[in-house]
Amino acid sequence: MGLIERDPHTGHGTTGHEWNGIKELNTAVPWPVWAFLIAAFAFSLVWWILMPAWPLGTTYSKGLLGADERQVVAAGLRASADRRADWTRRVEKESFTALLADKAVMTDVREAGHMLFGDNCAACHGVGAKGGPGFPDLTDKAWLWGGSPDAVLQTLRVGVNTEHADSRVSQMPAWGRDGMLKEQEIRDAVAYVYALSHPGVTKDALGGNAVAGKTVFSANCAACHGANAKGDIKMGAPDLTDRFWLYGGDEAAIQESVFNGRQGHMPSWEKRLSATERKILALYILDMGRSGQ
Numbered sequence: 026m027g028l029i030e031r032d033p034h035t036g037h038g039t040t041g042h043e044w045n046g047i048k049e050l051n052t053a054v055p056w057p058v059w060a061f062l063i064a065a066f067a068f069s070l071v072w073w074i075l076m077p078a079w080p081l082g083t084t085y086s087k088g089l090l091g092a093d094e095r096q097v098v099a100a101g102l103r104a105s106a107d108r109r110a111d112w113t114r115r116v117e118k119e120s121f122t123a124l125l126a127d128k129a130v131m132t133d134v135r136e137a138g139h140m141l142f143g144d145n146c147a148a149c150h151g152v153g154a155k156g157g158p159g160f161p162d163l164t165d166k167a168w169l170w171g172g173s174p175d176a177v178l179q180t181l182r183v184g185v186n187t188e189h190a191d192s193r194v195s196q197m198p199a200w201g202r203d204g205m206l207k208e209q210e211i212r213d214a215v216a217y218v219y220a221l222s223h224p225g226v227t228k229d230a231l232g233g234n235a236v237a238g239k240t241v242f243s244a245n246c247a248a249c250h251g252a253n254a255k256g257d258i259k260m261g262a263p264d265l266t267d268r269f270w271l272y273g274g275d276e277a278a279i280q281e282s283v284f285n286g287r288q289g290h291m292p293s294w295e296k297r298l299s300a301t302e303r304k305i306l307a308l309y310i311l312d313m314g315r316s317g318q
Contacts, residue, residue: 109133116308117301121174124308131312138309141302145294154313158272159289164313167269169195171258172314178307184293185261192293195261197249201284206245213238214246215279221254221266222274261289 029038032050042049073079077093079086112133116124124130143152149160156162161169170180170193183191200206206214217238220226243252249262256264263271271289272282294303 109137113301113305116304121308121311125312125315131308134305134308135312138305138312141298141306142309145298146306149291154310156271161271162269163310165269166314167264167267168258169256169261169263169271172311174307174311176258177310178303180291181298181303181306182293182295185289185291187290187293189293189295193261196288197282197286199284199286200245202286206241206283209233210241211280211283214241215276215283217242218246218254218265218279218283219274219276222268222270 029051030041030048031038032048035050035052037050037052040049040051073086074088075090075092076088077085078088112130115127115130116134124134142150142154146154150156150163151160154163161167166172168176170176170185180193183189183193185193185195198205200214201208201211212233213235214233215238216233216235220235220238242250242254247254249260250256250265251262254265256262263269268274270278272278272287294306298306
């Protein structure tokens with residue numbers, strides 16, 4: 026048996042491996058490493074005994090503590106369902122006024138309503154409900170069909186221009202495309218409508234005459250929008266005197282609306298969403314409007 030070669034500087038034996046004149050020392054494992062390995066082994070052994078660990082065919086070892094994460098999750102789900110049932114019962118029974126004034130309930134409504142809105146409404150109205158061309162902003166004060174709680178709830182239930190028996194129905198005729206008004210009459214009407222929402226504008230729009238346009242408006246548009254152009258929520262006709270425009274309020278957009286007409290569409294949510302979910306959505310929308318989000 027040969028003698029172990031030792032390093033003259035450290036006194037450790039060598040392994041016999043050498044690279045470019047450098048010899049590998051056969052040093053002992055440091056005691057902190059041994060301590061860590063022993064502690065880890067002891068912990069794992071105790072953990073195997075206390076907690077579920079070993080598969081036993083169709084079952085597994087339950088462990089002395091009897092821990093069961095499925096039961097923990099199930100208990101959490103039951104608690105969550107009980108809590109949701111509590112505030113949703115209040116949503117079902119209480120008035121909009123009482124619910125909107127209750128901070129605790131509205132905290133839950135905002136959380137649930139945000140998910141409902143994101144899943145069903147945000148595709149058209151946007152995540153922040155600010156809308157876009159052809160899709161109304163739900164955070165302002167301009168409501169085509171009325172912004173009362175009952176009106177919003179009804180719109181959610183029946184939709185607009187849908188197959189629902191009680192659907193809200195509204196369509197603006199294509200005055201130019203269908204030949205109901207002459208080209209100059211359309212230009213005059215556009216000039217008048219543009220001037221309504223732009224007080225102080227002195228020039229006529231798109232070559233039209235606002236004075237002549239008032240006559241055209243009275244004869245053809247006032248039936249829906251009203252003689253004062255303030256709109257009619259019973260017909261879904263917008264107020265033309267404010268700065269809220271569904272399809273754009275510049276001269277070209279108004280011209281397009283008058284010439285080709287408009288017909289919006291909103292689905293009926295009666296079959297997809299429950300009455301409680303629709304009320305939560307209505308509360309969420311009304312809350313966004315009052316907070317200016």
